[in-house]
Amino acid sequence: MTTDIVIETTRGNAVESRHRVRGLVCDASGTAVLAFGDIDRPVFPRSAIKVFQAIPLIETGAADALGLDAGDLSLACASHSGEPGHVARAASLLAKVGLGEAHLECGCHWPFDQPVALALARAGEEPGQLHNNCSGKHAGFLCTAVHEREDPAGYVGADHAVQRRVRDVLADLTETRPGKDQPAGIDGCSIPTYAAPLRGFAKGFARLAAGQGVDGARAAAGRRLMAACMAEPWYMAGTRRACVSLMEAAPGRVFAKTGAEGVFCGAVPELGLGFALKVDDGATRASEAAVAAVLARLFRTGDAALADRYDAMSHTTLRNWQGTKVGEVRAVDA
Amino acid sequence: MTTDIVIETTRGNAVESRHRVRGLVCDASGTAVLAFGDIDRPVFPRSAIKVFQAIPLIETGAADALGLDAGDLSLACASHSGEPGHVARAASLLAKVGLGEAHLECGCHWPFDQPVALALARAGEEPGQLHNNCSGKHAGFLCTAVHEREDPAGYVGADHAVQRRVRDVLADLTETRPGKDQPAGIDGCSIPTYAAPLRGFAKGFARLAAGQGVDGARAAAGRRLMAACMAEPWYMAGTRRACVSLMEAAPGRVFAKTGAEGVFCGAVPELGLGFALKVDDGATRASEAAVAAVLARLFRTGDAALADRYDAMSHTTLRNWQGTKVGEVRAVDA
Numbered sequence: 001m002t003t004d005i006v007i008e009t010t011r012g013n014a015v016e017s018r019h020r021v022r023g024l025v026c027d028a029s030g031t032a033v034l035a036f037g038d039i040d041r042p043v044f045p046r047s048a049i050k051v052f053q054a055i056p057l058i059e060t061g062a063a064d065a066l067g068l069d070a071g072d073l074s075l076a077c078a079s080h081s082g083e084p085g086h087v088a089r090a091a092s093l094l095a096k097v098g099l100g101e102a103h104l105e106c107g108c109h110w111p112f113d114q115p116v117a118l119a120l121a122r123a124g125e126e127p128g129q130l131h132n133n134c135s136g137k138h139a140g141f142l143c144t145a146v147h148e149r150e151d152p153a154g155y156v157g158a159d160h161a162v163q164r165r166v167r168d169v170l171a172d173l174t175e176t177r178p179g180k181d182q183p184a185g186i187d188g189c190s191i192p193t194y195a196a197p198l199r200g201f202a203k204g205f206a207r208l209a210a211g212q213g214v215d216g217a218r219a220a221a222g223r224r225l226m227a228a229c230m231a232e233p234w235y236m237a238g239t240r241r242a243c244v245s246l247m248e249a250a251p252g253r254v255f256a257k258t259g260a261e262g263v264f265c266g267a268v269p270e271l272g273l274g275f276a277l278k279v280d281d282g283a284t285r286a287s288e289a290a291v292a293a294v295l296a297r298l299f300r301t302g303d304a305a306l307a308d309r310y311d312a313m314s315h316t317t318l319r320n321w322q323g324t325k326v327g328e329v330r331a332v333d334a
Numbered sequence: 335m336t337t338d339i340v341i342e343t344t345r346g347n348a349v350e351s352r353h354r355v356r357g358l359v360c361d362a363s364g365t366a367v368l369a370f371g372d373i374d375r376p377v378f379p380r381s382a383i384k385v386f387q388a389i390p391l392i393e394t395g396a397a398d399a400l401g402l403d404a405g406d407l408s409l410a411c412a413s414h415s416g417e418p419g420h421v422a423r424a425a426s427l428l429a430k431v432g433l434g435e436a437h438l439e440c441g442c443h444w445p446f447d448q449p450v451a452l453a454l455a456r457a458g459e460e461p462g463q464l465h466n467n468c469s470g471k472h473a474g475f476l477c478t479a480v481h482e483r484e485d486p487a488g489y490v491g492a493d494h495a496v497q498r499r500v501r502d503v504l505a506d507l508t509e510t511r512p513g514k515d516q517p518a519g520i521d522g523c524s525i526p527t528y529a530a531p532l533r534g535f536a537k538g539f540a541r542l543a544a545g546q547g548v549d550g551a552r553a554a555a556g557r558r559l560m561a562a563c564m565a566e567p568w569y570m571a572g573t574r575r576a577c578v579s580l581m582e583a584a585p586g587r588v589f590a591k592t593g594a595e596g597v598f599c600g601a602v603p604e605l606g607l608g609f610a611l612k613v614d615d616g617a618t619r620a621s622e623a624a625v626a627a628v629l630a631r632l633f634r635t636g637d638a639a640l641a642d643r644y645d646a647m648s649h650t651t652l653r654n655w656q657g658t659k660v661g662e663v664r665a666v667d668a
Binding site: 009011014017020044107110121124132183184187188262281283286322326 | 345346350352378440441442448517522524527615616655657658660
């Protein structure tokens, strides 16, 4: 239970770099089944809790009133790669409430996935706000605001009703007072981000997944969003993305969501567990290996074949520009 | 002297991620003036010692026979960004010995600098081997091989005369037996890379810079290469690159070269010092902040204005996609 997980990269016959990880897997009561590293230090969850942030889209009735399907809800919880299918669906979400790209306040960036960015450049295009990895979440915010007859302008501000609703959900699920007893900052997409100990996020996901210790409608909203992501994982991430591989390895059984700076959160509903982890140095290559290693541990006794699949995902071969194997990224017990 | 350097990234009012760094600054006798972290663990120097690897280009007489200028020599020590000027000069180096891109064995990759990669894609092009950040070093290898009347084919192999010469220089400058008493691996560009303790690299650069404890012709070769890089830093790196900023802050006075996985090496000739550092987790954002912090410390007593410039470089503002300041990367004493 207390075995640490370290992510190493190797080259030839030696370890070249090391990442330290802290993480917690717990049930709806907060009881840990796996804990490693300093789990008390506050962590900015970044995009790993987009499911929490999308709960008001369900709770306000906006999702039902607008007839949103699983792909729409998955996109509303997404850090997507800005592929044409993501961009089109984000635009269609906005169109449902009579809004467009200009109403987004997330900013523009080139898709993080290099082949996607290069394809966009090759087509002579520039990324717009719809390409922002958070455009689906922001479209969800705007759907909620319009449904609630609020002025959508300034919806990224901490005092806007949209962000107040998100903060209320966070306070409930993390059992903290966001921004009051914990650090606060601004996220990449301009909305507030509130830190909390890893237990707040892991326990919050466990409570939603198990439907225990939380309002029944809120748990149902959380489960509906996670089910949508598991059913349509591509909309939540994109081609070649770790979140997709992690969820497709166990269809409908594992929810896993990456966040910037080496965060990963998720839930394993059949075990009634939630998890949250953070790589100290913020490296995504390490958080992806670590979450696979955690899932391998969780399934080892109950589903060894699935544990083997996750174990394989916790080891990635490193090749150089000629395709020669030069080392690997691997999760090791420490 | 023993104060550790930690690189932190902040968000809002809190530290979000942390990088641990180990490093050594020493003179030609190996006496440390600055040491932090575990400096005994072997480190793969990667591209941070391209000056060492280019010494045979001088020592064989190839550079003089071919009339190489400072830009050529800087490119031969480069991890360049694959900008048109780098590609053209790498091609011209190869042409001097009647060879071309097809003789390179470094492989192809998209330029690491995103604007450069996007410009290439926008022009409908694909990267060739000349775009490889190591193509100048490889062109230098090929110039040496042809000058020595060796078959250039297979010049990346550990047993080829080109790599044997490089290994001999490394053995001399690092005072190790590369690949025998230290780990060995294959680098991104397919040549061997040999690990050594940081002292080997820092002391090696100090010996070259001071011309002490090393064969006079070898020291002169090393100083000529470093002088070329300091005179033409753009060829050694490229637009927006940290190596260029670090060297342009003190023209002709500081040599600094990045390597993959968070390595930085260099020399301060006027102080008779060499340095080498490695970020445990391999992050470049941290190695760039750390080397600036090290240089700030080295110049604090003798040139406070320059120390202030390096100190400023050890702090970088982080902005989100709307341009809002959200935090910073900063070097702190720990």
